[in-house]
Amino acid sequence: MCPALAKTSDDEIVAAARAIIAQNGVDKLSLGSVASSVGIKAPSLYKRFADRDALIDAVRDSVLTRLAKALEDAARHRDPEKQIVAMATTYRRFGKEQPELYRLIPASGGEPSDAARAAIAPLFDALSGLVAAETILPAARCITAYLHGFVSLEISGGFQLGGSVDQAFRFGLDVIVKGLRS
Amino acid sequence: MCPALAKTSDDEIVAAARAIIAQNGVDKLSLGSVASSVGIKAPSLYKRFADRDALIDAVRDSVLTRLAKALEDAARHRDPEKQIVAMATTYRRFGKEQPELYRLIPASGGEPSDAARAAIAPLFDALSGLVAAETILPAARCITAYLHGFVSLEISGGFQLGGSVDQAFRFGLDVIVKGLRS
DNA sequence: ACCTGAACACCGTTCAAGT
DNA sequence: ACCTGAACACCGTTCAAGT
Numbered sequence: 145m146c147p148a149l150a151k152t153s154d155d156e157i158v159a160a161a162r163a164i165i166a167q168n169g170v171d172k173l174s175l176g177s178v179a180s181s182v183g184i185k186a187p188s189l190y191k192r193f194a195d196r197d198a199l200i201d202a203v204r205d206s207v208l209t210r211l212a213k214a215l216e217d218a219a220r221h222r223d224p225e226k227q228i229v230a231m232a233t234t235y236r237r238f239g240k241e242q243p244e245l246y247r248l249i250p251a252s253g254g255e256p257s258d259a260a261r262a263a264i265a266p267l268f269d270a271l272s273g274l275v276a277a278e279t280i281l282p283a284a285r286c287i288t289a290y291l292h293g294f295v296s297l298e299i300s301g302g303f304q305l306g307g308s309v310d311q312a313f314r315f316g317l318d319v320i321v322k323g324l325r326s
Numbered sequence: 327m328c329p330a331l332a333k334t335s336d337d338e339i340v341a342a343a344r345a346i347i348a349q350n351g352v353d354k355l356s357l358g359s360v361a362s363s364v365g366i367k368a369p370s371l372y373k374r375f376a377d378r379d380a381l382i383d384a385v386r387d388s389v390l391t392r393l394a395k396a397l398e399d400a401a402r403h404r405d406p407e408k409q410i411v412a413m414a415t416t417y418r419r420f421g422k423e424q425p426e427l428y429r430l431i432p433a434s435g436g437e438p439s440d441a442a443r444a445a446i447a448p449l450f451d452a453l454s455g456l457v458a459a460e461t462i463l464p465a466a467r468c469i470t471a472y473l474h475g476f477v478s479l480e481i482s483g484g485f486q487l488g489g490s491v492d493q494a495f496r497f498g499l500d501v502i503v504k505g506l507r508s
Numbered sequence: 509a510c511c512t513g514a515a516c517a518c519c520g521t522t523c524a525a526g527t
Numbered sequence: 528a529c530c531t532g533a534a535c536a537c538c539g540t541t542c543a544a545g546t
Binding site for chain 1: 432433434435436437438461463464465467468470471472473474475476478479482483484485486487488489491493494497498500501502503504505506508
Binding site: 331356357358368369372377378 | 518519520521522523527
């Protein structure tokens with residue numbers, strides 16, 4: 145029963161780690177830099193996070209929550225096809241604006257987090273207005289695979305053969321939507 | 327002008343590093359372990375590779391070369407659609423069999439290597455029999471994005487919501503091929 | 509209850525010195 | 528020419544000790 149004079153908070157620590165990762169990439173995230181940017185020393189972090197990976201998991205969760213919110217906003221259309229295009233555009237912009245944070249997303253393993261479920265939910269909604277019920281899950285997997293693959297390759301410099309990458313993104317999305325309709 | 331008594335070779339070092347990455351992931355690759363598994367000490371590696379990243383680049387290149395060879399073999403059909411399905415199946419199997427090596431692939435940046443070009447070539451060939459010339463590049467980007475996204479998500483445990491992942495893979499591929507034909 | 513200094517093991521990298 | 532031991536800086540993690 146002591147004053148509990150916490151110098152910082154879990155959220156502040158996660159925000160600091162997220163900022164460092166966004167700037168320098170997860171490989172450059174050191175616990176010393178996180179600690180010093182919230183005014184404590186590295187060993188104190190172990191009172192709040194089991195280890196470096198647990199802190200990174202918390203950052204990933206916060207990134208997924210932000211992505212889910214952005215996708216929710218983008219899904220405010222009536223037409224399911226417009227919803228899908230808007231979400232896809234938002235998804236890609238999110239990845240391009242903060243590539244180092246985007247890279248965190250797929251590395252979770254294990255059960256899908258609440259934030260991960262929230263990020264997929266609007267896609268399921270849109271697809272339920274476009275395809276038969278039993279097709280929603282594979283259709284969602286097709287679109288998430290396409291989106292993740294495209295953004296992942298793009299931010300890794302995988303599209304260097306010329307041509308418009310913007311147009312290719314839209315072309316592929318249209319191909320999939322067309323294929324889903326038929 | 328000395329005997330040049332090399333205890334090992336670049337290829338042997340790359341093979342050793344590839345084996346360690348395949349087993350434990352790239353994060354666990356230490357130069358000490360690579361060196362000891364080819365019978366030298368860590369500092370000697372710097373006579374052959376600029377730094378740890380350069381060694382990893384060499385491993386990635388060797389992985390891409392193997393992938394390219396596997397895809398070439400898979401493309402030995404007459405029908406372009408069968409070529410695409412066979413290449414996609416081979417691509418996914420490659421990723422699932424050696425996920426830690428697969429993860430190396432997108433992280434290159436910069437100019438596409440010869441190995442990377444060789445890996446895409448058979449897809450371009452197949453597509454040239456399926457779509458108009460000016461559509462080959464965006465169509466290839468659509469398919470590579472889908473394939474990379476699917477495999478990447480699958481090996482990271484991203485498909486945990488039930489249903490058959492095998493069927494979903496085939497479903498999405500068919501959707502894209504259908505969309506490309508129309 | 510939260511924080512810290514000191515310590516440990518481990519690692520990438522450099523470099524002078526060996527043969 | 529290729530290899531090594533020694534050294535350096537850096538980092539994740541633990542833990543006893545502070546308040």
